[in-house]
Amino acid sequence: MCGIAGILNIALDRNPGESVIRKMIAFINHRGPDGHGFYVKDGIGLGHARLSIIDIEGGQQPIHNEDKSIWVVFNGEIFNYIELQESLKKQGHKFYTHSDTEVIVHLYEQYGDEFVQHLNGQFSIALWDTGKKRLLLVRDRIGINPLFYTEKNKQLIFASEVKSIISALGHSPRLNSSALDQLMTFWSPVSPNTVFEGIYEVSPGQMIVVENGSLTKKNYWDWKFAEPDNYRTGTEQVLAEELHDLLLDATQIRLRSDVPVGAYLSGGLDSSVITSLIHNHGGVPLRTFSIGFDEEGLDESVYQRTMIDHLNADHSKIQCSNQDIADNLISTIWHTESPILRTAPVPMSLLSGLVRKEGYKVVLTGEGADEVLGGYDIFKEGKIRQFWARNPDSTFRPALLKKLYPYLDISKKQGAVYLKSFFGAELERPELPYFAHIPRWTTTAKCKEFFSDDLKSTLNDDVMDTISQSWPQQISKWAPFNKSQYIEAKSLMSGYLLCSQGDRMLMSNSVEGRFPFLDHRVMEFANSIHPKLKMKALNEKYLLKQAMKQYLPPSIVQRYKQPYRAPDIPSFFGTNPPEYIKELMNDSSINNAGYFDAGKVSRLVxxxxxxxxxxxxxxxxxxxxxxxxxxxxxxxxxxxKNFS
Amino acid sequence: MSVKDKVRGYILENYLFSDDPSALADGDSFLDKGIIDSTGILEVIYFLEDEFGVSVEDDEMVPENLDSVDNIVAFIGKKQG
Known part of the structure; x- marks a missing residue:
């Protein structure tokens, strides 16, 4: 990955200052410490911070086409660049580098805005067409790579990270209180909002075109599930083989690199699948990395060891303590640029630090398998609640929830009443797209009880209306399981896992993540199959297990799925609590910021x-x-202090 | 301090994070108002056992005993009586 930044003077009457672009790039140097490049002409300034991975010698950006009429700065990877290069050369295009970036300008020449449909990869792109005086800002299908923008004084300012934009604004940013309201319900703001007022993201699967003084948004891709009478046909065995072959190719093209590639190994099914595919077919030595926790309930070292032995991997591990969480929280928030509701991103930053220290700057991970192939407990919860909704008076049906949450089994009678109060919410409306998400969102929204009266007075929109309006109309035609998948992928995955816990934590140490499960061919295949193949009864990722079980130890295939979590509150209230707790959580600081009720926060502490x-x-x-x-x-x- | 005052104070302090007595009526249902959920009830039981020296049995963990200040006061009265 890399970092990009730029400013377009929409009237094209003057050039942006190159010093401003340079400053913007300096703020995201961690995304690309291997070299910087700039283009300032005709009313636009583009900047690039490079993490060199492909065509180390020749891949400096910005990159242009044959006659220098099209320029691009680009963050990410185009994994099918070799095939695209061959095809474009046959169509007469002349390449001056061996980089994946260059295919973008030639594809645009060849196909116009449709060029993006040809890309298999993860990307944020700023492309400048000098002839048409036209700027494209494009983000990959699901938002692996970030891209933000704002408009100020007839300038469009854009960058891979918000801090880069802030450095060009010339004034302090403000909180978007509606976005915080959304984050404290759904775990992330509803796209395109960010927690910064007036600063937006280019949404996943979106292209923004700026031309003749106006800005147009085009959505070129979205999750689209087969409708119940139109699922892909084929026996389980055939579909499992198809999935295996797709995953294998998705993994192999993600090993394309001019620097060594490693992999995360958590001990769960998903990373075990990816590391097995690399081991069996990658043609490269398997180098793996993992994280361990002191707290037994969070640690997966036993399963990691099983896979290390199974694959004979060259493995490095970092142990994360509660103290590590406390020590690294502030730097983590500098990179997430957003509040978070759990500390889970912090260890991911420590892990990417280990990768970098060991001399690697690219890792493959199992991210996305749970969303694409149906692995999360929330899908099971939704399935049980759907089952229960058919007979709301049943005591047997909700008892299945105890399989997911054993602590609920306090007593038969109590269990039934309290289960119904929480998991039985909206039981009479199972057709709601967010039916599975109601319990989680209700619990998360309790955070908002701490909002100050001042902040509450600024909230005019119902968060449920806001998020519902972001879903496509056809969602109502999809199976309940697929509705849940869509909402999970669009909110938690794109809005939190891929950014706060993904890109930002990898990039904080200049490491690029690659995610075979999020190859759009894998996603589109998975979206076409019957939901029961994703979760058979309550057996999650069923088809993936069928596709891969012959390559994995049975203990990995059959293990109970353990959600990734890190120590939260205990990290800040141990023997050596960090000073910043007192400084930031006292009445005066809470009142000065103005977002929360100091009395309530004090009682919580x-x-x-x-x-x-x-x-x-x-x-x-x-x-x-x-x-x-x-x-x-x-x-x-x-x-x-931080931006001057 | 009466049992009612102690229970009210505990719920206000720990679930509503408030010192405003008007935030909770004695008959308010904790479930209906979303004040206490299935994990929160564990905390309430810890409190009752520690504060009033009673032992809450499995079959006593029902809303009739635990779902409002009034219900808890009556339940404690019964247990202590």
Whole structure:
């Protein structure tokens, strides 16, 4: 990956200052420390920070076409660039580099805006057509690579990270309170919002065209599921083989690199699949990396060891302690540029640090398998709730939830009543697209009880209306399981896992992640099959297991799925609590920021200090409030210090 | 301090994070108002056992005993009586 930044003077009457573009790039140097490049002409300035992975010698950006009429800066990888290069050469295009970037300008020449449909990859692109005075900002199908923009004083300012945009704004940013309202319900703002007022993301699967002074948005790709009477046909065996072959190719093209490629190995099914494919077919030595936790319930070292032995991998591991979480939270928020509700991104930054230290700058991971092939507990929860909704008076049906949440089994009678109060929400409306998500969103939204009256007074929109309006009309025709997949992929995955916990944590140490499960061919195949092949009864990722079981140890295929989590509240209230807790969570700091009710926050902190905060609600509220305070401190209170 | 005051104070402090008595009526259902969920009830039971020296049995963990300040006060009265 890399970092890109730029400014377009929409009237094209003057050039942006190159020094401003250089400053923007300096703020995202961590994304591309191997070289910087600039283009300033005809009213536009483009900048690029390079992480050199393909065509080390010749791949410097910006890159242009034969007659220098089309220029591009690009963050990401085009994995099918070899095939595209061959095809474009046959059509007469002349290449001056061996880089994947150059196919973009020639594809645009050849196919116009449809060029993006030819790309298999992860990308954010800024392409400038000098003839038509036309700027394209394009982001990959699902938002692996970030791209943000804002408009100010007839300028369009865009960059891979918000901090780069802030450096060009000339004033301190402000909180978008509606986006915080959304984040504290869905875990991320609803695209295109960010928590910064007036700063937006280019949505996943979107192209923004700026031409003749106007800005147009085009959505070129979205998750689209087969309707119930139109699922892909074929026996389980045939479909499993098809999935295997697609995954193999998705993995192999993601090994294309002029530098060594490693892989994450968590001990779960998904990374085990990817590492097995590399081991069996990659033609490269298998180098793996993992993270371990002191807390037994979070640690997966036993399964990691099983896979390391199975694959004879050259493995490195980093151990993450509660102290590590506390020590690295502030730098993590500098990179997420957003509050978070759990500390899980922090260890991911430590892990990418290990990768970089070991001399690697590219890793393949199993990210996306749960969304694409149906692995999450929330899908099981939705399935059980759908089953229950058919007979709401049943006591047997909700009892299946205890399979997912054993702690619910307090007593038969109590269990039934309290289960119904929580998991039985909207049981009479199973057709709701977000039916499976109601319990999670209801719990998360409890964080908002800590909002200050001032912040509440600024909230005019119902978050449910906002998110519902972002879904396509055809969602109502999809099976309940697919509705849940869509919502999970669009909210949690694109809005949080791929950015706060993904790109940002990898890039904080100049490491590129590649995700074979998120190859659009794999996604489109998975979206076409019957949901029961994704989850058979309550057996998650069923077809993936069928496709890969012969290559994996049975203990990995059959293991209970353990969600990735990191220590939360205990990290901040141990023997050596970080100073910033007192500084940022005291009444004065809370009141100065103005987002939360100081009295309520103080009571929450006291409850935690008494050791009485045991629920998810308190945990999420504390981490959400703390990281919002850290965010405020970094980007607003210390704006002068951090951006001057 | 009466049992009712202690229970009210506990719920206000730990679930509503508030010192405003008007935020909770004695008859308010914790479930209906979304104040306490299935994990939160564990905390309430810890509190009752620690504070009032009672032991809450499995079959007593029902809304009739635990779902409002009034219900808890009556339940504690019954257990202590």
């Amino acid at each position: 006291k409850k935690i200090e008494r050791g009485r905060a045991i629920g998810y609600k308190d945990n999420m509220a504390f981490i959400g409030i703390l990281t919002t305070q850290v965010w405020h401190d970094l980007f607003i209170t210390n704006y002068q």
